[in-house]
Amino acid sequence: MGARIKAISYHLPEAVLTNDDLSSQFPEYTKAEILRRSGISTRHISAENELASDLAVKAAEELFIEHHIEKKEIGFLLFCAEVLDRAGPATACMLQDRIGLPTTTGAMDIPLGCSGFLYGLLLAKSLIVSNAVDNVLLLTGSCESKLLHPEDLDLRMLFGDGMAATLVSRSENENIGNFIFGTDGSGWEDLAIRGCNARELASAKWLKENEEARGMAYGRYEMNGPAVLNFTLKNVPNMVKEVLEKEHLTMEDIDLFIFHQASGFILETLGKKMKIPKEKLFVNIREKANTLSATVPIALRDAMDAGITKKGNRILLAGFGIGYSWGATIISI
Amino acid sequence: MDVNELISKLQQEFEDVPAGTLKPETKLSDIPDWSSMHALIIIALADIEYGVTIKGEELRKAQSIQELYNMIITKQSNPS
Numbered sequence: 001m002g003a004r005i006k007a008i009s010y011h012l013p014e015a016v017l018t019n020d021d022l023s024s025q026f027p028e029y030t031k032a033e034i035l036r037r038s039g040i041s042t043r044h045i046s047a048e049n050e051l052a053s054d055l056a057v058k059a060a061e062e063l064f065i066e067h068h069i070e071k072k073e074i075g076f077l078l079f080c081a082e083v084l085d086r087a088g089p090a091t092a093c094m095l096q097d098r099i100g101l102p103t104t105t106g107a108m109d110i111p112l113g114c115s116g117f118l119y120g121l122l123l124a125k126s127l128i129v130s131n132a133v134d135n136v137l138l139l140t141g142s143c144e145s146k147l148l149h150p151e152d153l154d155l156r157m158l159f160g161d162g163m164a165a166t167l168v169s170r171s172e173n174e175n176i177g178n179f180i181f182g183t184d185g186s187g188w189e190d191l192a193i194r195g196c197n198a199r200e201l202a203s204a205k206w207l208k209e210n211e212e213a214r215g216m217a218y219g220r221y222e223m224n225g226p227a228v229l230n231f232t233l234k235n236v237p238n239m240v241k242e243v244l245e246k247e248h249l250t251m252e253d254i255d256l257f258i259f260h261q262a263s264g265f266i267l268e269t270l271g272k273k274m275k276i277p278k279e280k281l282f283v284n285i286r287e288k289a290n291t292l293s294a295t296v297p298i299a300l301r302d303a304m305d306a307g308i309t310k311k312g313n314r315i316l317l318a319g320f321g322i323g324y325s326w327g328a329t330i331i332s333i
Numbered sequence: 334m335d336v337n338e339l340i341s342k343l344q345q346e347f348e349d350v351p352a353g354t355l356k357p358e359t360k361l362s363d364i365p366d367w368s369s370m371h372a373l374i375i376i377a378l379a380d381i382e383y384g385v386t387i388k389g390e391e392l393r394k395a396q397s398i399q400e401l402y403n404m405i406i407t408k409q410s411n412p413s
Binding site: 036037154224225226227229230233234265269272273 | 373
């Protein structure tokens, strides 16, 4: 007995931010330069009052309809996002009611970013193999556009909004392998949401300073690009090596590598450093952007839809980023 | 390796920089259209090609390509 990813659907908000839009706001950069720097041509952006939980309701609905899943089958709901509706109750609790899941459903938030899908998958598998439940609804994604300063081109060209809904179910064989994970909280300041939180209370000064940016009342996402790149170049190759060793496999045994779609440059650099053949490193960031914990399931779904993955393939999944936090596993489909 | 090998690798990475414009004495900040992206490209190149980690603040201290080269050589001989 084991667990497997049974179905994935995702929801992207309708509005898009194109490189033309960014270039007209930042005339010193052409749209070609923005594409070259980010590897991204369009990002989906949530509506004014649309939060991660609102995207989650839509993604869950799409999953149930598309794959003919009955809500009563769900035993556990895991909601992973950094923008939660409130400090309490857990957004997952309100989502149980909004999605219409049975009151016998367990529900928990996972407030992680880019590593979140891997942690969610680890928890979902654990809930199934410990015989707690048969089906876990894992909702992972972001509405991070709300946390980006309008003048911060570096982040605005990378991040988009979106939510993935993944159904993890009990299966006859184990299709989700062992996990490698890790944390280095000493680097938290390299990638963090500053202002408007319990440590840095929303002040009149903050709101005034950010008046032209509509107050930045959700807080502001800040990134130390060089530090994050160094973290990635050090940790991702190590994590891949460790997860392969744990499964007694080599790079050649992997049919497809699906990494968190951080940026076009980071994916290209990781591919080069780890000598992954281009056709084995899946990249769909151009149209989907960096949606934090939604990128890995969105990429997996897109790879399956494009016929890139075949039954029996081994796929290495890896997430890494804010925390610092990272995780990887190898699944078979 | 010598500084010219580093220059030729940088030249390959910086698509917008006309051939022959990079010299050992060229200041990094004088590279045409110098941006945060160039810093990331140099950090990635140092890691992949030379096996050394350069922090953002260290890169800011390197005035010229020659100084960047010296930093890479020093780091290669003193692995941290």
